[in-house]
Amino acid sequence: xxxxxxxxxxxxxxxxxxxxxxxxxxxxxxxxxxxxxxxxxxxxxxxxxxxxxxxxxxxxxxxxxxxxxxxxxxxxxxxxxxxxxxxxxxxxxxxxxxxxxxxxxxxxxxxxxxxxxxxxxxxxxxxxxxxxxxxxxxxxxxxxxxxxxxxxxxxxxxxxxxxxxxxxxxxxxxxxxxxxxxxxxxxxxxxxxxxxxxxxxxxxxxxxxxxxxxxxxxxxxxxxxxxxxxxxxxxxxxxxxxxxxx
Amino acid sequence: xxxxxxxxxxxxxxxxxxxxxxxxxxxxxxxxxxxxxxxxxxxxxxxxxxxxxxxxxxxxxxxxxxxxxxxxxxxxxxxxxxxxxxxxxxxxxxxxxxxxxxxxxxxxxxxxxxxxxxxxxxxxxxxxxxxxxxxxxxxxxxxxxxxxxxxxxxxxxxxxxxxxxxxxxxxxxxxxxxxxxxxxxxxxxxxxxxxxxxxxxxxxxxxxxxxxxxxxxxxxxxxxxxxxxxxxxxxxxxxxxxxxxxxxxxxxxxxxxxxxxxxxxxxxxxxxxxxxxxxxxxxxxxxxxxxxxxxxx
Numbered sequence: 105x106x107x108x109x110x111x112x113x114x115x116x117x118x119x120x121x122x123x124x125x126x127x128x129x130x131x132x133x134x135x136x137x138x139x140x141x142x143x144x145x146x147x148x149x150x151x152x153x154x155x156x157x158x159x160x161x162x163x164x165x166x167x168x169x170x171x172x173x174x175x176x177x178x179x180x181x182x183x184x185x186x187x188x189x190x191x192x193x194x195x196x197x198x199x200x201x202x203x204x205x206x207x208x209x210x211x212x213x214x215x216x217x218x219x220x221x222x223x224x225x226x227x228x229x230x231x232x233x234x235x236x237x238x239x240x241x242x243x244x245x246x247x248x249x250x251x252x253x254x255x256x257x258x259x260x261x262x263x264x265x266x267x268x269x270x271x272x273x274x275x276x277x278x279x280x281x282x283x284x285x286x287x288x289x290x291x292x293x294x295x296x297x298x299x300x301x302x303x304x305x306x307x308x309x310x311x312x313x314x315x316x317x318x319x320x321x322x323x324x325x326x327x328x329x330x331x332x333x334x335x336x337x338x339x340x341x342x343x344x345x346x347x348x349x350x
Numbered sequence: 351x352x353x354x355x356x357x358x359x360x361x362x363x364x365x366x367x368x369x370x371x372x373x374x375x376x377x378x379x380x381x382x383x384x385x386x387x388x389x390x391x392x393x394x395x396x397x398x399x400x401x402x403x404x405x406x407x408x409x410x411x412x413x414x415x416x417x418x419x420x421x422x423x424x425x426x427x428x429x430x431x432x433x434x435x436x437x438x439x440x441x442x443x444x445x446x447x448x449x450x451x452x453x454x455x456x457x458x459x460x461x462x463x464x465x466x467x468x469x470x471x472x473x474x475x476x477x478x479x480x481x482x483x484x485x486x487x488x489x490x491x492x493x494x495x496x497x498x499x500x501x502x503x504x505x506x507x508x509x510x511x512x513x514x515x516x517x518x519x520x521x522x523x524x525x526x527x528x529x530x531x532x533x534x535x536x537x538x539x540x541x542x543x544x545x546x547x548x549x550x551x552x553x554x555x556x557x558x559x560x561x562x563x564x565x566x567x568x569x570x571x572x573x574x575x576x577x578x579x580x581x582x583x584x585x586x587x588x589x590x591x592x593x594x595x596x597x598x599x600x601x602x603x604x605x606x607x608x609x610x611x612x613x614x615x616x617x618x619x620x621x622x623x624x625x626x627x628x629x630x631x632x633x634x635x636x637x638x639x640x641x642x643x644x645x646x647x
Contacts, residue, residue, distance in 0.1 A: 123423070123424055124424075146450060147372050147373060147374075147525045147527070148372070148525050148526065148527065149525070158424075159423075159424040159587070159589045159592075160373050160423035160424040160587065160589075160592075161373065161423060161424075162372050162373020162374050162423065162525050163373070163587065164374070164524060164580055164582050164586060164587065164635075166525075167524045167525060167582055168638050173523075173524065173525060173526070174526075175526050175527065175528065175529075175530060175531075176372060176397075176450065176454050176527050176528045177454050177455075177457075177458055177528060177531060180450065180451040180454055180455075180469075184451070185451075185469065185470055185471075204474075208447075208476070208477075208480070213476075213479075213480045214441075215436075215437060215438070215441070216435065216436055216437070217436065217437060218432075218436065219420075219431070219432045219435050219436045220421075221419050221420050221421030221427075222417065222418060222419050222420055222421075222447055222449075223418055223419065223447075223448075223449035223450070223475075223477065224398075224418060224419035224449065224450050225419075225449065225450040225451065226449070227449040227451070227471065227472065227475050227477060228449055228450070228451040228469075228471050231470070231471055231472075231473065231474075232470075253476050253480075254474060254475050254476045255475060255476070255477070256475065257473065257474030257475055258474075261473075261474030261475070262474070264474070266474070269473040269474050270470070270473050270494070270495070271473055271474065272470070346424075
């Protein structure tokens with residue numbers, strides 16, 4: 105997943121980085137095809153060049169050697185709301201048919217069965233980043249037809265599209281999973297199956313999705329991680345297996 | 351002033367208390383002293399409640415939590431918080447929830463003494479349903495519907511910094527989060543520093559001053575006061591403790607024993623550090639010095 109996510113990033117882009125797998129993906133991209141990627145963390149580090157894998161989004165290694173460190177009012181107003189972020193990464197406990205994400209509660213809000221951490225910066229990243237990439241492992245519980253709570257808006261919310269709702273960014277364009285990649289359909293806003301990992305069938309993906317998944321007429325074949333990508337991920341970027349363990 | 355005196359004078363039952371710092375510079379020493387002084391009915395506000403508010407919730411200090419991301423960064427859950435809000439046992443703790451941008455905007459409004467702050471956000475989300483204090487206003491110039499959040503003006507804000515002079519002019523570097531806005535929004539401000547320096551040191555580098563002494567109520571010198579959070583240039587984040595918190599906080603008895611041993615049974619931060627020999631050597635920061643600049647004219 106980290107390698108597939110890394111390949112989505114274009115050299116020179118400005119990326120709003122989340123912790124965990126997105127962070128690995130961004131640093132892998134920087135070490136391979138996108139050395140000029142500009143990493144911005146919501147903690148205020150701009151142009152970060154972390155010398156160790158940051159365990160948290162506010163790791164001190166994000167500060168050392170970065171281009172700029174600013175306050176969080178600047179991060180959200182001058183970078184994100186200003187439209188400077190080209191790519192945002194999002195993940196979550198639940199992702200639905202239209203790419204709406206839930207990181208707030210499982211069950212009713214007032215008396216949740218599981219209380220998740222909440223939005224953090226995700227709600228505004230989903231609104232403002234020019235495009236977002238969702239990274240999540242497939243399972244019917246993680247991909248319900250409708251999320252229990254919309255924390256971060258996807259392509260359609262309550263039957264209304266992003267433009268109608270006044271959202272500047274294009275929203276989730278791809279969902280990178282552990283079996284294949286879904287893409288937002290331009291006409292319907294629905295997440296549809298676009299590409300498969302080696303040895304995976306469309307039916308395998310459907311088993312992990314809680315709605316009847318539309319399939320693109322021609323499904324792409326995703327190349328497995330190269331020897332270089334694997335070596336960088338395992339030996340250089342995450343040698344302790346902090347985020348690759350799953 | 352000692353931490354004991356600063357908390358005794360500035361933090362009262364029923365107050366809205368903000369101990370800010372985004373991962374960096376979170377003043378655990380102040381949180382522990384508030385627990386030791388058995389403050390009650392507090393409204394605790396922070397973007398990321400972190401382990402410190404999990405501990406204060408477990409210790410019975412909090413009536414309400416105002417926040418935008420309640421997890422253990424890079425690890426998982428805050429279990430005392432979860433126990434207080436989940437399922438049938440839930441409801442023990444009142445919550446008021448925003449996103450990070452919303453909380454930042456609340457402090458910005460509070461600091462500027464405005465009643466609210468507009469932002470282009472929350473369309474399509476369920477957050478305004480969960481929290482009716484997130485509203486909208488029509489822009490008087492364009493007619494665009496903008497989201498609004500109300501000002502947050504804490505009773506007291508506690509800010510940890512690398513250094514300050516005796517008057518509380520505080521300098522910090524590294525991630526500065528929303529501390530400036532939170533401090534200016536607050537009725538009272540406690541500045542806690544690793545080192546007390548002469549006024550001349552502050553004046554030699556005025557761009558690094560984030561909190562001016564004129565808004566500060568108390569200055570506390572408390573080395574290692576942010577552990578297990580960190581202070582850039584002084585000590586690293588204790589990631590091992592953040593990982594260990596998962597096991598401690600998951601079990602209410604273990605959590606109570608932790609608070610007994612590391613909060614109630616020690617008189618102050620110096621006592622907390624004495625209990626953990628080897629901590630300082632393990633986490634002490636390496637040298638990565640910045641050249642000064644010429645302020646001449």
